[in-house]
Amino acid sequence: MLEVAGLDVKYGDVQVLWDISLTVGTGEVVAVMGPNGSGKSTILKAIIGLVRASAGRIALDGKPLAGVPTHAMAGEGVSLVLERRRLFPQMTVLENVRMGAFHPSARGRERERLEWVESLFPILRERRGQLAGRMSGGEQQMVAIARGLMSGPRLLMMDEPFLGLAPRIVGQIVDIIGRINAEGIAVLFNEQNVHLSFSNAHRGYLLESGRIVLEGAGLAMLEHEMVKRVYLGA
Amino acid sequence: MTATLFLEQVVNGIILGSMYALMGAGLALIYGTMRILNFAHGEFYMLGGFFVFFLFAQQHVHPVLAVVLSTAAVALIAALVQRLTVDILLKREGWAFSTIAVTLGVSVFLQNLALALWGERFQSVPYFVEGILQVGEFRLPWQRILILAVAVAVMATMAAVLRWTRFGWAVRATAQDPEAAAVVGVPARRIHTVTFALGAALAAVAAAMLAPVFAVNPWMGLPLIIKAFVVVVLGGLGSFPGAIVGGFLLGIVEAVGITLTSSEWRDVIAFGMMIAFLWVRPWGLFGVKER
Numbered sequence A: 001m002l003e004v005a006g007l008d009v010k011y012g013d014v015q016v017l018w019d020i021s022l023t024v025g026t027g028e029v030v031a032v033m034g035p036n037g038s039g040k041s042t043i044l045k046a047i048i049g050l051v052r053a054s055a056g057r058i059a060l061d062g063k064p065l066a067g068v069p070t071h072a073m074a075g076e077g078v079s080l081v082l083e084r085r086r087l088f089p090q091m092t093v094l095e096n097v098r099m100g101a102f103h104p105s106a107r108g109r110e111r112e113r114l115e116w117v118e119s120l121f122p123i124l125r126e127r128r129g130q131l132a133g134r135m136s137g138g139e140q141q142m143v144a145i146a147r148g149l150m151s152g153p154r155l156l157m158m159d160e161p162f163l164g165l166a167p168r169i170v171g172q173i174v175d176i177i178g179r180i181n182a183e184g185i186a187v188l189f190n191e192q193n194v195h196l197s198f199s200n201a202h203r204g205y206l207l208e209s210g211r212i213v214l215e216g217a218g219l220a221m222l223e224h225e226m227v228k229r230v231y232l233g234a
Numbered sequence B: 001m002t003a004t005l006f007l008e009q010v011v012n013g014i015i016l017g018s019m020y021a022l023m024g025a026g027l028a029l030i031y032g033t034m035r036i037l038n039f040a041h042g043e044f045y046m047l048g049g050f051f052v053f054f055l056f057a058q059q060h061v062h063p064v065l066a067v068v069l070s071t072a073a074v075a076l077i078a079a080l081v082q083r084l085t086v087d088i089l090l091k092r093e094g095w096a097f098s099t100i101a102v103t104l105g106v107s108v109f110l111q112n113l114a115l116a117l118w119g120e121r122f123q124s125v126p127y128f129v130e131g132i133l134q135v136g137e138f139r140l141p142w143q144r145i146l147i148l149a150v151a152v153a154v155m156a157t158m159a160a161v162l163r164w165t166r167f168g169w170a171v172r173a174t175a176q177d178p179e180a181a182a183v184v185g186v187p188a189r190r191i192h193t194v195t196f197a198l199g200a201a202l203a204a205v206a207a208a209m210l211a212p213v214f215a216v217n218p219w220m221g222l223p224l225i226i227k228a229f230v231v232v233v234l235g236g237l238g239s240f241p242g243a244i245v246g247g248f249l250l251g252i253v254e255a256v257g258i259t260l261t262s263s264e265w266r267d268v269i270a271f272g273m274m275i276a277f278l279w280v281r282p283w284g285l286f287g288v289k290e291r
Helices: A040-048 A070-076 A093-099 A104-120 A122-126 A137-149 A167-182 A194-198 A218-223 A225-231 B003-034 B041-058 B063-084 B086-090 B096-118 B142-164 B166-176 B178-183 B188-210 B221-235 B240-260 B263-280
Strands: A002-011 A014-024 A029-033 A053-060 A078-081 A155-158 A186-191 A203-208 A211-217 B132-135 B138-141
Touching: A002 A040, A014 A029, A014 A040, A014 A053, A014 A211, A029 A040, A029 A194, A040 A053, A040 A078, A040 A155, A040 A186, A070 A078, A070 A104, A070 B178, A078 A137, A093 A104, A093 A122, A093 A137, A093 B166, A104 A122, A104 A137, A104 A167, A122 A137, A137 A155, A137 A167, A167 A186, A186 A194, A194 A218, A194 A225, A203 A218, A211 A218, A211 A225, A218 A225, B003 B041, B003 B138, B003 B142, B003 B166, B003 B188, B003 B221, B003 B240, B041 B063, B041 B096, B041 B188, B041 B221, B063 B086, B063 B188, B086 B096, B086 B188, B132 B142, B138 B142, B142 B166, B142 B188, B142 B240, B166 B178, B166 B188, B178 B188, B221 B240, B221 B263, B240 B263
Parallel strands: A029 A186, A029 A203, A078 A155, A155 A186
Antiparallel strands: A002 A014, A002 A053, A203 A211, B132 B138
């Protein structure tokens, strides 16, 4: 469904991504694992158009996404949960979630999707009127995911969805990713932790210094010699 | 000072404050969404004054129509200015200073344009409504009551738009996190242009209402924009409700202050208040304390 081929990204004169090629199939969960500063976030930002690629091709179901502005991506079926939640802090929980359905293509089904995301995260219904900036990190992450789902994406991207969360919350988010995927939504997420990445994804990519150095099925990645040696200390 | 005189001063302060609030609210709206200080804000105010002078005083258009047309014209000009200057700079790295330079440039350009078109003479505009309201010893011209009513109505409408409409949600979201807003489908560029135009329109409304009280001239925006900056600092940079409260507060303190001293002290009082605020509460009334 999503095809990225030969992607290069530069920040000024500094190149941060080199020849990235990856795919996400329909209904797949794919993880990009890499250490801090390896360029994971930049891949997702390039796909949704927040940073510009200097070379390469990005396509969704064969349709090139180059030149589609970020604010039109929701209409293409692509959504992104930004790193560190990035809620609208002075808006309420309900306003934040409803903002997720801002794109014209999402307005017609706003009500039923709101019901769906509130069934995924029942706490959002209880906290509707609370200012998003005053919630805990885990609750904010739930609002952020709910907001990302309100446009009805075919591909949901999540930038470090487990960052800074308590283990119990991490378990909940993992569970939610499974439930989102069960609805037929493809998921592409970033993570620094090897286990969290590859045990929760159908397929995974290993990113080092802006280059993909390894790819494979999720569980096979965990068993790979290189991953074991470098990241698992075996 | 008698109680009546004191009350009159407070009422005058509220009326003047409503104008400061209108000016400050426009400036705050623009700063809040784009993080730019619009130094041309006073000149959009000035254009509003001249358009009302032209339509109402010279062409004898009905005052309601004259005010509406003037405001719409200023909004259109502001949208054009935004697209030709600020919009281009917002896309570049390190644009913060260049937007100050460019809005200052626009300010100087518009002042000189007005000078060339209408000359340096102070032009007077008749009152929209005649007569004086008298309750006991208390006297107040209807024109001033009209100023307050229009200001309150315009600000309430604007607040309702921000709170309840899709456009308002988009403005608030863009102000709070432009990237996250873009991801959910908010076209930030269009929101920026419309917000800039609306901010300028608020200034134009203020000018239209004040034109009969003060005279119209190419430099009429200067004292007002300085006060608008004070208001925005008092209210908390970029806070719309903060600017409104700050505007009324400044108006009342100024009006009462000058009856206790003299009118030359007006600006001293305003800036003294701003400095005192920066000292004890630098993030303003409604701003968020930064760590």
